[in-house]
Amino acid sequence: MIEETPKIPQATSKRLPLYYRFLQNFANLGKKRVSSSELSEAMKIDAATIRRDFSHFGALGRKGYGYDVHYLVEFFRQILDQDEGTDVALIGVGSLGSAFLKYNFHKNHNTRIVVAFDPKAPAEGKMLSGIPVFHPDTISEKIVELGIDLVILTVPSRVAQDVTDKLIKAGIKGILNFTPVRLTAPDEVRVHTIDLSVELQTLIYFMKNDVKNSQL
Known part of the structure; x- marks a missing residue:
């Protein structure tokens, strides 16, 4: 999970997983160091933006040398808590939900x-793509039992807020919302729509x- 502080702009925080992915690609290719220009070309992000993003974390590189790829991979792995697994619950197994599974x-x-x-799952549950699927009546119980903080929401719009209210009561801290509804949630629950x-x-x-x- 990305730790956001007042010092780190939200736009920068959203780019951190991208930096980590592309740096991993460079590392897999055996590249030892990389410049902001090379990252810019690979990621299609302005080099000045990359340097500004990195500056929020101190001196990550050296002028005339660039950035040490292995160091940055390890740095962003820690920033993004990649050494700690995150269990996620999926709410709604329609077409989009099935694709996620x-x-x-x-x-x-x-x-x-x-x-x-x-809702189509039996009370005792069933397996889909190797994942147990239960009836929504058991959401609160299972969320607490499995210690889940993050859910993906792909339910019909008409029930989105009701389901969200139930999730909040169960202690959910983050919701990735794929419904068109602008969900109401307390400040301590992060919702990305x-x-x-x-x-x-x-x-x-x-x-x-x-x-x-282009025609002007």
Whole structure:
């Protein structure tokens, strides 16, 4: 989990997992050091932004040398708590939820879905893609039993807030929300909403305006 402090901007915090992934790629290729320009080319992020992000954590590199790849991989692994596994619950096993179960973060062995909930599941539960799926009536019990702090929410919009209220009472600290509902939650519960339709509409808008601007 990313530790955010007032010193680290939210935009920077969101880029930390990307830095870690690309630095791992460089390490796997046997690269010993990397410059902000090389990172910029690989990640398609402005080099000045990379240097500014890194500056929040002190002197991570040396002028004229660049950045030590192995050191940065270890540094960001600790920042992101990659040595500590995170168990996740999936709420809602429809089309999107089923895709999450099949994927189950296979490229990130420190994050894994360990339990799911769906109204179609029997009271005793059933197995899907190797994950136990239970009826939502057991959410509070299972969340506490498994010590889960993070859930992925892929339920119908009409029940999203009711389910969220139940999760909050069960002690959930983070919700990755894939419903279009803007969920109400206390300050101590972090909610990240990913509205696929909005993202698609935004992409279409930029595509059309890029074309218009190129014709001016």
